[in-house]
Structures are given as structure tokens and as C-alpha cells.
Amino acid sequence: MSTRSRGAALLAALLLVALATAIAYAITFDTGLTLRRAAGASGQDQAQLLAGGVEAFAADVLVRDRPSGTTQLSQTWAQPLGPLEISGDEVVTAAMDDLQGRFNLNALVDAQGKIDPFAVSVFENLLRNVGLETRWAAAIADWIDVDDQAYDQNGAEDALYTTLTPAYRAANRALVSPSELLALHDFGIERYARIAPYVTALPRSVPINLCTAAGPLLDALTGEEQWTRAPDALRKNRERNCFPTKETFRLQFADATRHTRIVGSFGVAERSDWFALRTLAAVGSTEFSLYSLLHLEDRPEGAQARVLTRRFAE
Ligand SMILES: [Ca+2]
Numbered sequence: 001m002s003t004r005s006r007g008a009a010l011l012a013a014l015l016l017v018a019l020a021t022a023i024a025y026a027i028t029f030d031t032g033l034t035l036r037r038a039a040g041a042s043g044q045d046q047a048q049l050l051a052g053g054v055e056a057f058a059a060d061v062l063v064r065d066r067p068s069g070t071t072q073l074s075q076t077w078a079q080p081l082g083p084l085e086i087s088g089d090e091v092v093t094a095a096m097d098d099l100q101g102r103f104n105l106n107a108l109v110d111a112q113g114k115i116d117p118f119a120v121s122v123f124e125n126l127l128r129n130v131g132l133e134t135r136w137a138a139a140i141a142d143w144i145d146v147d148d149q150a151y152d153q154n155g156a157e158d159a160l161y162t163t164l165t166p167a168y169r170a171a172n173r174a175l176v177s178p179s180e181l182l183a184l185h186d187f188g189i190e191r192y193a194r195i196a197p198y199v200t201a202l203p204r205s206v207p208i209n210l211c212t213a214a215g216p217l218l219d220a221l222t223g224e225e226q227w228t229r230a231p232d233a234l235r236k237n238r239e240r241n242c243f244p245t246k247e248t249f250r251l252q253f254a255d256a257t258r259h260t261r262i263v264g265s266f267g268v269a270e271r272s273d274w275f276a277l278r279t280l281a282a283v284g285s286t287e288f289s290l291y292s293l294l295h296l297e298d299r300p301e302g303a304q305a306r307v308l309t310r311r312f313a314e
């Protein structure tokens, strides 16, 4: 064999080895990926099942708390669950929120879809109490109200939104989610994060539960500054019972007219039908988070908690 052909044979052998290595690597890599994918999918399924179990458990807790007649923070539903280790690498964490302890943005308009100026003034108080500018109250009211006329100099309708890039239009209907606040021009995620724990988007006529209403909301209603800076005092009053009861709340008003307007614009209650459940289920390194909107209904056969909406994040 000439030097030349020996060289060619060596090169061919080296090429074959290189190819074989590449193929072997590709096979190993693909098998590894397939295995990981399979493990991920089964972990995901398991995590979803766990979250579904927690949801059923939460619904049951709500039904069990129902006969007490009030919905208050000392009850079982209000106690956060976990982190709870189910077995080895399965962990769940969950917490339930009473949505009637929040300001219902859909109450900014009346039954005809017209802005309720008193409700706007209460929302301005709430914005102020959480450290935001009061001007956003008019903007969100215009977003919801049926007409196309700006409420005041702080209002915003299509005349503004259609000039933006990209252009869009006001919803002019009840909110489906409080996250629609992010549609307001320049509102931004930071303001949203600050107001989000205090607002909700429920049917307009759902009343505020005084026993679970946050301090800044109670203060927004009374027009005073009693609880915003004293959350511990409010918590203490709620350790065992509903506080304030409808009667205690009424007595807080020096001006009875304001109390009547609160009842007229929002309605007040000592129990709730609307709850949000947040569940995080982890199986190994796979996580699954579930948001469930629960509605408690009284039926002839007893109370029942129905899931109206579910949102997932993996
Ligand atoms: Ca409008």
C-alpha cells in the first residue's frame, strides 16, 4: 500500500469513528431527552391531580363553614394550607381569599352602566390609602361605563385610546378581571401590583363583606383613617368574631347619610359567596399552579361550592 492510500484508509477510519461517535451521541441525547420529557409529563399530570384534589378539599371546607352564617377570618377556609408534603417529592401549598373583602370595580357604575360618582369617590379614597394617585378612579370608571364621554379631566375614552400605538378601544362593559386595569394608558404593572390585593371584578350587585374587608377598604368606605395604618389592631379584633359587624360599622359613621350611600352603592354583608383559591403543586422539580374562582351556592339539598373559572400556569 502506498503512503498515499494508507493515508486515505486512515482518514476513512477516523471519519467512521467520528461518525459513529456522533450517531451514538445523538442516540443517547435523544433517549435522554425523551426520558426527561416523559418524566416531566408524568410529573405534570401528578401535579395537576394534586392541585385538583386541593381544589375539591377547599370547596368542601367552604361548605362546612357555611352554616355559621358569617364568613370571617377565624374560620378554616381562611387558614393557608402547607407547604404540605404529600409523599416524598410531592408538595402542595394553597391559600383562599374572600373576594367580597375587596373593592368590586364593577360597582363603579350603576345598574344602567352609568358612572356612580359616590362609588368613584370611595375608590379614590382606596387608591389614596394604598399610595396611588386618585386620578385612576375616573379612568377605570370610563373604561367600564357604557358611554364614550370622559367623566372629567382624568377620565379616558376612545378619544385617547384610538390615538395610541397600537390603537384600541375602551371596553365599555363590566370587567371580567381586575387585570383590565393594565389596559389603562400608563397604569403599569407596579401600580397594578399595589392595588391588586384590594380589588376584584364580580357581578355589580355583590356586597362587600365587612368581616373580611381589608383596612384600606374599610377606611375608604368610612372616609376615615382608622385601619390602614393599624392592620394589627384590625387583625386582633378579628381573632374570634366578625368585625366590624354591620351594626358596629353603622355606628362608626357620624354622618348617617354617608352610611346610607355606602349601602346603596355597594351593599354590605357579613358573609361571602365568592372566593379565589391559589394552589401550587410540586412533584420533584415540576410545578403546577392553579387559580380557581369558587362560588358558594345555597341549594335545597345544602350549600354547594362550584368552580366557575380555572387558570393554570406550569
Ligand atoms: Ca366608557
Ligand SMILES: [Ca+2]
Binding pocket: 141, 142, 145, 147, 148, 149, 150, 151, 155, 157
Ligand atoms: Ca364615560
